[in-house]
Amino acid sequence: MIKTKGYAAPTAGARLEPFSFDRRDVGARDVLIEIQYCGVCHSDIHQVRDEWGGSIYPMVPGHEIVGRVARVGAEVSKFAEGDHAGVGCFVDSCRTCRNCRDGEEQYCENHLVPTYNGTEKDEKTPTYGGYSTRIVVDEDYALRIPSSLPLQNAAPLLCAGITTYAPLRRFKVGEGQRVGVVGLGGLGHMGVKLAASMGARVTVFSTSPGKEQDARKLGADDFVVTREPGWSEALAGRYDFVLDCVSAPHDINAYLGLLRREGALALVGAPEKPLEVAAFSLITNGRTLAGSMIGGIRETQEMLDYCADKGISSDVELIPVQKIEEAYERTVRGDVRYRFVIDVASLKGE
Ligand code: NAP
Ligand code: ZN
Ligand code: ZN
Secondary structure (H helix, E strand, O other): OEEEEEEEEOOOOOOOEEEEEEEOOOOOOEEEEEEEEEEEOHHHHHHHOOOOOOOOOOEOOOOOEEEEEEEEOOOOOOOOOOOEEEEOOEEEOOOOOHHHHOOOHHHOOOOOEEOOOOEOOOOOOEOOOOOEOEEEEEHHHOEEOOOOOOHHHHHHHHOHHHHHHHHHHHOOOOOOOEEEEEOOOHHHHHHHHHHHHOOOEEEEEEOOHHHHHHHHHHOOOEEEEOOOOOOOHHHOOOEEEEEEOOOOOOOHHHHHOOEEEEEEEEEOOOOOOOOOOOHHHHHHHHOEEEEOOOOOHHHHHHHHHHHHHHOOOOOEEEEEHHHHHHHHHHHHOOOOOOEEEEEHHHHOOO
C-alpha cells in the first residue's frame, strides 16, 4: 500500500479536511503518478454537496489530474519514469462492452470506474480523486501530457477540455459556422478557445457583463449578456451549434431558439434540477437537443495532442488546497477566471 495525503469531504456539504489513505501497490500494468496539479471542476462541487444524489463519503474529489510518473509496472509500455501523465474522470471500465470497444469508455454499459465518488471493479473499494499527493492507475486509463503544454494549465484539459472538444467534433464544428457558448466558466472558456481554433465564429452568452473583454481575448467574436428578458429575439435562428455549459437551472428554450434549421444544442452542463423544454423550441427549424459526457481515452489523447499542436491550454488561478472552500464559493458565484487549480505541493505539510 502507498501512503497518500488528500483533502476529503467527510459528509455531504461539509468543509473539506485533511484525510490520509492508501493507494494500491503498483501492479504490472499500473503507473504511479506523483500529482502536481489538480483542477477544480464544478462537478466536484455538485458531488461534494450531493446535488446529484448517491454521493459516497469520505470523498476526495478531483478528476483533472496531472503529474510526474514516479514508478511503472513491469508490463507498462506507454510511460516511463519522469514522464508527464494525466488522469481524467474515470480510471477503468469493463473493456468488453460495445461502448468500451468503440473507445467510448465513458459510456461503459457495465461498470465505469469513476476517478472518485465510485467504486473499483470489485464494486466495494471506494475510489479517491486528485485532491491528493499520488494516484495509481492502469496505463490504459492514463493520458500522455505533451511536454510543450504547461502542466498547471494542462490539468483542466482532462475534464473541461475533453468535455467541450468531443461535442464540437461530433457536430463537426468548423469554418464558416456560427457557434454559441453559454456560460463562461471552466468548460465555457475551453469551448470558446476550441471552437475558435476550429474556425467557427463564436458568441459567448453570459450572465456576467464583466467577462466581455476576457471572452474576446479567449477568441470570441461576439458577447451577449443574457440578464434582460428579450435578449435573444434579434438572434433567433442564426446559429449552427450551441454548447450549453451552465451549471445551474436556466431557460434552455431561449438558447434552442438561437438555432437555424437542423441546428443542434449540446448540453454539457449538469444542473441538479430538470430543465423544461417547450416542444416548439425543437419542432421549429427541426432542431436537435443532444447531451455529451466527457470523452473516451482515445479522443482525450487526441484532444491533448491537438491542444499541444495549437498552443491551447486553460486559463487558471493556482490555489493551495487550504483555499478550496473559497474557490468553491467563487465558482458557484460565477467568479472564476477560468479554472481554479490546486497546487498539490500545498498538501505536503498537512
Ligand atoms: P463553472 O466554471 O462554474 O461555470 C459555469 C458557468 O455557468 C458560470 O461561470 C456562469 O457563467 C454560468 N452560470 C452559473 N450559474 C448560472 C445561472 N444560474 N444562470 C445562467 N448561467 C449561470 O462550471 P464548469 O466546471 O464549467 O461546469 C459547468 C457544468 O458542466 C457543471 O454543471 C458541471 O457539473 C458540468 N460538467 C459536465 C461534464 C460532462 O461530461 N457533461 C463535465 C464537466 C462538468 P457566466 O458568468 O458567463 O454566466
Ligand atoms: Zn469535471
Ligand atoms: Zn464497458
